[in-house]
Amino acid sequence: xxxxxxxxxxxxxxxxxxxxxxxxxxxxxxxxxxxxxxxxxxxxxxxxxxxxxxxxxxxxxxxxxxxxxxxxxxxxxxxxxxxxxxxxxxxxxxxxxxxxxxxxxxxxxxxxxxxxxxxxxxxxxxxxxxxxxxxxxxxxxxxxxxxxxxxxxxxxxxxxxxxxxxxxxxxxxxxxxxxxxxxxxxxxxxxxxxxxxxxxxxxxxxxxxxxxxxxxxxxxxxxxxxxxxxxxx
Amino acid sequence: xxxxxxxxxxxxxxxxxxxxxxxxxxxxxxxxxxxxxxxxxxxxxxxxxxxxxxxxxxxxxxxxxxxxxxxxxxxxxxxxxxxxxxxxxxxxxxxxxxxxxxxxxxxxxxxxxxxxxxxxxxxxxxxxxxxxxxxxxxxxxxxxxxxxxxxxxxxxxxxxxxxxxxxxxxxxxxxxxxxxxxxxxxxxxxxxxxxxxxxxxxxxxxxxxxxxxxxxxxxxxxxxxxxxxxxxx
DNA sequence: ACAAAAGTGTTGGAGATACACCCATGA
DNA sequence: TCATGGGTGTATCTCCAACACTTTTGT
Numbered sequence: 001x002x003x004x005x006x007x008x009x010x011x012x013x014x015x016x017x018x019x020x021x022x023x024x025x026x027x028x029x030x031x032x033x034x035x036x037x038x039x040x041x042x043x044x045x046x047x048x049x050x051x052x053x054x055x056x057x058x059x060x061x062x063x064x065x066x067x068x069x070x071x072x073x074x075x076x077x078x079x080x081x082x083x084x085x086x087x088x089x090x091x092x093x094x095x096x097x098x099x100x101x102x103x104x105x106x107x108x109x110x111x112x113x114x115x116x117x118x119x120x121x122x123x124x125x126x127x128x129x130x131x132x133x134x135x136x137x138x139x140x141x142x143x144x145x146x147x148x149x150x151x152x153x154x155x156x157x158x159x160x161x162x163x164x165x166x167x168x169x170x171x172x173x174x175x176x177x178x179x180x181x182x183x184x185x186x187x188x189x190x191x192x193x194x195x196x197x198x199x200x201x202x203x204x205x206x207x208x209x210x211x212x213x214x215x216x217x218x219x220x221x222x223x224x225x226x227x228x229x230x231x232x233x
Numbered sequence: 234x235x236x237x238x239x240x241x242x243x244x245x246x247x248x249x250x251x252x253x254x255x256x257x258x259x260x261x262x263x264x265x266x267x268x269x270x271x272x273x274x275x276x277x278x279x280x281x282x283x284x285x286x287x288x289x290x291x292x293x294x295x296x297x298x299x300x301x302x303x304x305x306x307x308x309x310x311x312x313x314x315x316x317x318x319x320x321x322x323x324x325x326x327x328x329x330x331x332x333x334x335x336x337x338x339x340x341x342x343x344x345x346x347x348x349x350x351x352x353x354x355x356x357x358x359x360x361x362x363x364x365x366x367x368x369x370x371x372x373x374x375x376x377x378x379x380x381x382x383x384x385x386x387x388x389x390x391x392x393x394x395x396x397x398x399x400x401x402x403x404x405x406x407x408x409x410x411x412x413x414x415x416x417x418x419x420x421x422x423x424x425x426x427x428x429x430x431x432x433x434x435x436x437x438x439x440x441x442x443x444x445x446x447x448x449x450x451x452x453x454x455x456x457x458x459x460x461x462x463x464x465x466x
Numbered sequence: 467a468c469a470a471a472a473g474t475g476t477t478g479g480a481g482a483t484a485c486a487c488c489c490a491t492g493a
Numbered sequence: 494t495c496a497t498g499g500g501t502g503t504a505t506c507t508c509c510a511a512c513a514c515t516t517t518t519g520t
Binding site: 409410411427428431447450451452453454455456 | 469470471472473474475
């Protein structure tokens with residue numbers, strides 16, 4: 001059956017960072033071939049958009065179903081709509097196993113975000129899918145055109161964090177400047193000078209120094225900062 | 234009839250510049266109300282995406298049908314998908330007059346571009362629509378969410394021209410630095426210092442000085458420049 | 467010779483970079 | 494008292510902004 005319509009999906013590139021590593025949340029797709037072999041591959045989390053659902057809302061839903069996280073700031077990356085972006089043999093096989101219209105043209109709207117890893121464990125979704133964190137440097141070839149989407153997301157993330165140094169749900173409400181610097185170093189994959197970094201971010205209105213210090217650390221406790229939500233564009 | 238599917242359209246924000254004015258290509262929609270009154274409003278040129286057509290290709294097609302221009306560099310602006318973005322009363326009335334599924338949810342992928350006006354006259358399309366150039370400063374409220382799209386396109390265009398000063402199909406193959414400066418001034422709606430501007434752009438690899446001068450002008454002829462296509466990202 | 471736009475340098479300020487030592491705390 | 498990260502200032506350089514006159518051509 002040829003479907004006259006075009007399906008619309010969202011795909012989410014969720015970057016997570018720990019103290020020393022930038023990771024991305026991927027779905028492991030297990031396919032059971034006719035020869036009884038199980039093949040695996042990774043894809044970005046995503047789903048079709050419901051008919052009465054906004055695109056941003058759909059992205060939020062996908063993330064929530066996977067991780068129980070709500071209200072994570074996500075930025076739209078753009079639409080990906082090559083007619084044959086889901087027409088690889090593996091792609092078709094996978095879609096036949098989960099979609100009512102596996103041969104539909106599908107365009108996807110991609111979103112990206114950055115979250116602290118310690119905030120949560122991703123929990124397996126209700127599908128035969130497992131959500132796993134994979135270090136960005138170790139990501140293999142992905143399903144569909146998802147490698148392309150991931151690459152674009154990574155470069156947008158870097159642009160974003162350089163031009164708007166305080167964005168995303170990226171730190172605890174209260175954080176130290178060293179933590180913020182570490183985040184930048186992990187995302188940009190570079191080392192930054194401590195004094196220059198501090199001078200730069202402390203000029204930003206988005207950063208607010210608190211009259212409060214770190215506790216329970218085995219060294220001089222650092223001053224805590226927070227940020228004005230209104231500057232998170 | 235409730236349509237299960239989501240329609241996908243493209244909308245194009247085509248900026249055109251003359252020597253002293255930035256304009257945008259709009260479609261005049263004429264609606265014949267039940268009371269025999271004709272109401273008019275403007276919208277961005279756009280159309281539904283064909284099932285086997287890429288998004289970029291659809292945008293090119295829309296532009297071509299309207300203006301006979303081909304191979305114009307267009308940049309994707311993003312997807313706009315509020316569930317009710319076409320649900321205004323006027324919007325519905327219009328859609329009923331041209332669509333087979335007027336009540337379908339429709340998301341649109343927006344593109345923008347910048348062209349020289351003297352390259353062409355837009356020709357009226359085959360629909361009951363007229364394409365007109367409207368100075369950006371005089372654009373009225375548009376149909377659907379098109380005002381929002383236009384605003385975003387304008388700010389992206391400005392970002393783009395500032396960070397990548399030589400982009401788009403924006404000048405003759407050969408041009409003078411004064412022409413390039415004029416373009417920047419019109420787009421950014423500002424005056425620029427001649428010496429600073431020239432110093433800045435001449436540092437760019439994208440610009441190539443030719444051993445050739447303007448002809449037929451009634452003053453000192455200016456040196457001509459061209460640009461490396463490969464820097465047009 | 468005149469009109470009209472082309473072309474060209476210098477200075478001052480702001481922001482980025484490079485770099486090394488003392489401080490406050492908990493164990 | 495020691496180990497650990499926290500916190501700070503200065504010199505240099507590069508980049509950007511402001512500013513006015515001479516040159517070349519066509520008429």
